[in-house]
Amino acid sequence: MSAAVYLVGAGPGDPGLLTLRAARILETADVVVYDHLVGDAILDRLPARVERIYAGKEPGSHTMKQDAINAVLAERARRGQTVVRLKGGDPFVFGRGSEEAEYLAARGIPFEVVPGVTSAVGVPAYAGIPVTHRGVAASVAIVTGRAGPTGEAPAVDWRRLAGADTIVVLMGVANQEFVVRALIDGGRSPETPAAAIRWGTTAHQRVVLGTLATIGRRMQEANLRPPAILVVGDVVGLRAHLRWAERRPLFGRRVLLPAPYPSCLTEPLERLGAEVLHVAPVExxxxxxxxxxxxxxxxxxxxxxxxxxxxxxxxxxxxxxxxxxxxxxxxxxxxxxxxxxxxxxxxxxxxxxxxxxxxxxxxxxxxxxxxxxxxxxxxxxxxxxxxxxxxxxxxxxxxxxxxxRTTKARTDRLRELLTARRAHAIVFSTAVEVWRLLGALDVDERPALRAVALVAVGAAPQTALLQAGLTPAITTTEADLPAALAATLPQDSGDARA
Known part of the structure; x- marks a missing residue:
């Protein structure tokens, strides 16, 4: 590794879509400056020694201004640290990565760009929607939804854009009324199929289907909020027989492994569609x-x-x-x-x-x-x-x-997975994992564990759970774990309105 700053695309959320180059760089990073759209499962796999700086930007709430982010990248690089600027999707597709690259180049700070799977392609694919298809769509346009009178890109030529076979609108939920009206006024039929996809490729993926004329109403009915993308075009109709992600037995299930990454359980659970989170209570x-x-x-x-x-x-x-x-x-x-x-x-x-x-x-x-x-x-x-x-x-x-040693960051993350962004199951492979997790929680926090499916892989963690007054929902073997979870945890269809 030679660059001081790496502008890395994390992909749309599924850690399996992280490129090999990105994964290698993250393993050697000193500090990671990451966005709101970087998947939890990716962040949980960072080495414990890596310093994390949150620079997330959500509608109406920016944790750090862009000037402050630029300054952090430059200052840390000048200290001699290996800095990763980690962005959801691809850093050069509406990710402001090129602006950060310009800033670094102007100051003589070496950098490298590591492309990622853009959500404009990866998210529709996980919803069973190809952005091109022979005989259906031979062209695709990607546009920011932050366009128009209140947006960041008022110069978009919507009439010309409306002529593409498939149109993918990123960051388009908050401004969807303007976007839909602009496409219809540009010549697109109101009956054109449309899909809105929220948190695509993750356990929170939701899909709302409709037409240009109805998609706004259906999004409101489903209470579909950012982050989401909008896909417009006849390719949306292919979802009926190409949807695959939601058909996996553990789709939509978040499974916590209170152990370092990797685990022998990670791959078989992910293969069945689970979002596997690694949060060891200790370092x-x-x-x-x-x-x-x-x-x-x-x-x-x-x-x-x-x-x-x-x-x-x-x-x-x-x-x-x-x-x-x-x-x-x-x-x-x-x-x-x-x-x-x-x-x-x-x-x-x-x-x-x-x-x-x-x-x-x-x-x-x-x-x-x-x-x-x-x-x-x-x-x-x-x-x-x-x-x-x-x-x-x-x-x-x-x-x-x-x-x-126990750190506040790890215990806070565990509390989050038991409350605000709850995991559906916690899988214990050893008795020690049970005692470590209990030791990281205050006594009055432990009852929250009863709202989660506790899974014991073998007799030792089962005994430890029972000794702690907790009843495992499943006791199984490593080989039978994926099937046992699939049979116990309810499956999510993934459609907010189909």
Whole structure:
């Protein structure tokens, strides 16, 4: 990476539409300045160390003026930080990215533009509406809805625009009466099919259908508010048999995983249409000293085996081996045991095959006469496993591999997902995840969990929930989780008025 500022398109909201280039840049960013239209699921996957600055602009409410945004980009770049200006859709399609690029260029600040999937194409596609189709539409026009007497682009030639086969109006809800009248006055038939799509590609996607003559009334009846786009043209009629996103079993469902991204559960849930949110209640930071772990790794042959509780611990182990001129081959000296399926997936991602997979509590860990067990994991996971082993008369060593801290930003995000922008389900893969989430909430906030479907993947999180006085709506296995959620959570059709 060479640029100081990256003007990055985040796409319309679905994190699966983020480009590979954008994802790589976000992983290495120091600070991300993001807009209102950037999807929650994308923001939740940013590394914990990344500083976030909200610069959202909503109708009638601008958190930061454009001059202030420009100044932040320049000031942070001059500090030597890697700055990402993250915008919904594409930064050069009504995103003011070119204005920010001009500002940076005039001051000699290096920048790079990373295009994104524009909502003008991606959002209609998720609604089953192609913007072109052979025999139906051979041309498409994209226009801002902030045009006209009260808008930002009064010079739009609506008569010429009305001649395009498909017209996509971005940011057009608040000014839809003017836009519709201008298109009809420009020669477009009032009977032309039209669709309004709100929060397209996300769990909140809603579609209202009508014609130019009726779409305004139908939007009002459905209380369709920004952010939304308007699609005008005969291609709208193709939605009847091309709609696909809403037919996925978990469409419209927001599922919270209280664990870092990625999780072994992310991809199968997203494949069925769920919006998967990753909000771990804690952050992982290095321990005060690496000496105890280094010493344990030097003495690996003397252990009965190594129990891996989570990916953070495995990464720390491999990093410490590398720092001392060794690699994963050193782990061949002992059996590797995964405490839970998440730990097993982490081992496999590093091409390490677990010799055994046990409960995350370590209750079913096999007894071995040869030495103590080396337990690597976050402090709470280590304590849980070590306590279980001692109760069984076994020995355990737990060198620190990380420390945990709770931040206000994370607890505020969890509260939001339990109240204002509620998740439909919370999926716990381990008992530790249950205790961490409960620990992040005040006692009087915990009853809000009863309004959400609590899902236990395995016996250990089920037991933890019951001990906390919470009854899981579903107890299932990792393999059966997607189907169990699909059968339990009600499906949303996606049509506000069809």
């Amino acid at each position: 992982w930071v290095p321990p005060p000293s690496w000496a105890p772990l280094d010493r344990a790794l030097d003495e690996l042959p003397g252990f009965a085996g190594m129990v891996v509780a989570d990916e953070v611990a495995l990464t720390a182990v491999l990093d410490r081996l590398a720092a001392r001129g060794r690699d994963a081959r050193a782990l061949a000296a002992v059996p590797l045991v995964a405490a839970g399926q998440a730990a097993a997936h982490a081992l496999r991602r590093y091409a390490l095959r677990p010799d055994a997979i046990v409960e995350d509590t370590g209750r079913d860990l096999p007894s071995r006469p040869h030495g103590p067990w080396l337990v690597v994991g976050s402090p709470d996971a280590q304590h849980l496993i070590a306590t279980t082993l001692v109760q069984r008369g076994l020995r355990a060593e737990t060198p620190p591999v990380c420390a945990l």
